[in-house]
Amino acid sequence: MTGRDGISPRIKPVSARKSAILSALDVGTSKVVCLIARLDPMGESDTLRGRTHRMRVLGIGHQRSRGLKGGVVVDLEEAERAVRLAVDAAERMAGVHVESTIVNMTGGRLASKQFTGSVHLNRRTIADSEVNRVMDAAISQSMTPGRIVLHSLPVGYCLDESRHIRDPRGMIGDHLHVDMHVATCDLLAQRNLMLAIERGHLKVEAMVGTPYASALSTLVDDEAEMGVACIDFGGGTTSVGVFQRGRLVHCDAVAVGGNHITMDLARGLSLRLEDAERIKNLNCACIESVSDDREQLRVHQVGEDSRDYPTQIPRSYATRIIKPRVEEILELVRDRLQKAGFALNAGQRVVLTGGGAQLSGLTELSKTILTKHVRIGRPVGIQGLPEAAKSPAFATAVGLLVYPQVAALEHFEPSRGRGLATGTDGYLSRVGRWLRESF
Numbered sequence: 388m389t390g391r392d393g394i395s396p397r398i399k400p401v402s403a404r405k406s407a408i409l410s411a412l413d414v415g416t417s418k419v420v421c422l423i424a425r426l427d428p429m430g431e432s433d434t435l436r437g438r439t440h441r442m443r444v445l446g447i448g449h450q451r452s453r454g455l456k457g458g459v460v461v462d463l464e465e466a467e468r469a470v471r472l473a474v475d476a477a478e479r480m481a482g483v484h485v486e487s488t489i490v491n492m493t494g495g496r497l498a499s500k501q502f503t504g505s506v507h508l509n510r511r512t513i514a515d516s517e518v519n520r521v522m523d524a525a526i527s528q529s530m531t532p533g534r535i536v537l538h539s540l541p542v543g544y545c546l547d548e549s550r551h552i553r554d555p556r557g558m559i560g561d562h563l564h565v566d567m568h569v570a571t572c573d574l575l576a577q578r579n580l581m582l583a584i585e586r587g588h589l590k591v592e593a594m595v596g597t598p599y600a601s602a603l604s605t606l607v608d609d610e611a612e613m614g615v616a617c618i619d620f621g622g623g624t625t626s627v628g629v630f631q632r633g634r635l636v637h638c639d640a641v642a643v644g645g646n647h648i649t650m651d652l653a654r655g656l657s658l659r660l661e662d663a664e665r666i667k668n669l670n671c672a673c674i675e676s677v678s679d680d681r682e683q684l685r686v687h688q689v690g691e692d693s694r695d696y697p698t699q700i701p702r703s704y705a706t707r708i709i710k711p712r713v714e715e716i717l718e719l720v721r722d723r724l725q726k727a728g729f730a731l732n733a734g735q736r737v738v739l740t741g742g743g744a745q746l747s748g749l750t751e752l753s754k755t756i757l758t759k760h761v762r763i764g765r766p767v768g769i770q771g772l773p774e775a776a777k778s779p780a781f782a783t784a785v786g787l788l789v790y791p792q793v794a795a796l797e798h799f800e801p802s803r804g805r806g807l808a809t810g811t812d813g814y815l816s817r818v819g820r821w822l823r824e825s826f
Contacts, residue, residue, distance in 0.1 A: 394536045395577060398489060398593035400795040403439040404428055410477070410488040411787035412470065412589075413600075414580065416455050416646060417622025417742060419469045420784040421448040421477040423485060424769070426792075434607050435768045436633070439792045442785075444771035446481025448473035454583070457623040457642045458494025458597075459576045466583040474587065487590040489787045492537060493597040493624050495576030497640040499727070501542070502528045505564040513546075513555045517563060522798040525567040535577050537596050538570040539799050542634050551632065567798075570596050570638050593790065597621065598628030598638045600786030601740045603793065605764030605779075606630070615736040616729075616757075617764065618720055619783065620743025622646045625716050629729045634796075637729050641719045645743035648712050655708040656700055657688045667746070671705045673713040674748035679703035713749065717756040731758045740764035742780035 401407050406427045413420040426440035450473040454465030478485055504525030508517060526539055544552040545564040555563060581591050602617035611630040618627045626640035645667075652671075653663035670684055684705060685697040724730060731737065737757050739749060744763055753761045765777060766785035 393530050393534060393574065394799050395492075395594040396581075396591050397799060398791055398794055401426060401440065401791040407440075407791075408445070408483065409788055409791060410474075410485045411784050412474070412488045412490045412584065413781075413784035413787065414455065414466070414470065414490060414584070415452055415493060415597075415621050415742075415783070416458055416624065416644065417452050418780070419448075419450045419452050419473040420781060421470075421473040421485075421488070422446070422784045422788060423477045423481040423483060424771070424788050426788070432768075436609075436611070437793050438768060438789060442769040442788055444769060445483065446477040446479070447773065447776060448476030448478075448480070449776075450476070452622070455494075455623070458492075458621070458640075460579040460583050463579065463583055463586070466580075467586045470584055470589075471587045474589065485589065487592045488584070489593045489595060489790060490580070490584060490591050491597045491600050491783050491787060492572055492577060492580065492594045493621055493626055493640065494580075494642075495572035497537075497570065497572050497596055497598075497626060497638055498534075499568060499570050499637045499639065500529065501636075502526070502567045502569060503564060504528075504567065505562060508560055508563055510559055510561055513558050513560070513563060515556065518556060519798070521563050521565045522567065525565055526569070526798060529567070529569040529571075531571065533574050534571040535574045536569055536571055536799060537594055538568070538599060538635065538638075539797050540568050540634055541796075541798065542566040542568050542636055543632065553632075568634070568636050570599070570635070572596075593794070595787055595790050596626070596628070596638050597624075597783050598626040598640070599635055600784075600790060601626075601764070601782040602628045602630065602635070602738070602786065603789040604766040604768075604782045604786035605738055605740050607767060610736055610738070613736070615738060616724065616731060617738045617740060618744075620645060620716070620739065620741035620746075620749075620779075622742065625720060625741075625743070627720050627724065629724065637724075637727055639720075639723050639727065641716070641723065643712075643716050643719065645741075645746075648709055648743070648746075651708050651712050652705060656686065656704065658686055659689055662686055666705065667709070670702065671709055672747035673706070673709045673752050675703065675706050675710070679706055709746075710752070713746070713752060714756065717753055721757055733758060734760070736760040736762070738762055738764035740779040740782040742778075744779040 423446040429441040453469040454462035546560040601619040629637040682702040683699040
């Protein structure tokens with residue numbers, strides 16, 4: 388079900404010279420989205436860095452999520468049913484049968500750690516073997532009981548006194564160091580999500596952290612190079628991915644999201660949940676305006692018959708309920724980033740995405756709490772999406788299709804020796820390494 392040594396399933400990177408048909412499955416707390424798309428090779432893009440393929444959607448399936456809370460499976464049968472319905476709709480639209488898919492991971496207490504590996508080179512020219520060896524030294528420290536590795540990315544290399552080296556191959560030095568960013572989640576949460584999908588006769592090819600997937604579909608130009616935080620406002624969780632020098636260097640999540648805003652509205656205004664969700668999406672904002680007291684919301688409160696005249700509530704009532712919860716979410720993200728050593732500075736950019744990013748006034752409120760440079764992130768670089776899907780709510784699903792194009796950047800487990808199969812795990816290769824290091 389899972390990869391070896393606490394590593395989640397790994398997808399083979401898509402060849403830059405070949406076309407492919409891929410399936411992506413965004414399993415969230417509020418919705419389940421399945422995308423089936425064709426990827427065709429393309430030239431380098433100055434706007435969409437790192438992408439090797441042009442993407443066109445062949446089929447899309449969209450279902451209300453069931454059986455999940457805070458991104459974690461709480462009802463296996465209901466979660467399986469929602470996945471089956473979304474995949475079936477996408478298959479019928481695309482006219483293809485899906486056997487495997489790429490899945491996102493939001494729950495399970497996403498967390499990041501930095502590990503450092505180093506090797507002695509004896510002034511040799513650095514080749515792939517030395518790069519793999521130094522990354523092996525770093526990744527060997529990352530296995531933690533009860534946790535599973537989602538991503539393992541080299542952030543930067545240091546060769547002797549030279550720092551921030553992007554690729555050391557071909558260079559000469561004495562000591563090579565690498566800083567590895569490793570993103571993990573709870574093992575049991577990951578296994579239960581995989582189980583819900585595999586019960587629908589689907590193979591999970593890879594699992595991608597939600598903030599990483601959302602960033603892959605929304606970041607443009609040099610945002611990742613200059614430094615950016617991508618915040619995904621989901622239904623049950625709000626997750627964040629931080630990029631520096633073009634690499635994901637941190638990810639985190641808090642178990643508060645758009646569903647909590649809906650629940651606050653339902654309780655505060657005595658509404659049914661479906662009515663609270665509707666007015667949140669269509670009529671409400673998280674910042675006050677001068678017309679809020681004059682504008683009236685027409686709602687049916689709990690216990691009222693739908694044939695009765697609706698109750699009229701000033702829009703300002705709803706705003707005063709929504710704003711504190713949104714401020715709480717933004718402050719939680721800000722404080723978690725600061726505690727992890729990635730405090731947002733005045734010049735850093737923030738990209739807001741996810742279904743909750745569509746809440747009116749969120750950009751303006753974020754500028755007062757996070758940083759001045761805030762924008763809404765929508766999926767870019769994909770053709771064939773329906774108009775309704777060209778929104779921040781579908782950023783994660785599109786990012787899952789981008790992931791195979793950048794999967795080759797990751798390094799997950801120590802290289803296995805190719806020596807004699809005598810139980811010595813590569814005796815001849817270790818002897819060869821000793822000879823290279825000593826002479």
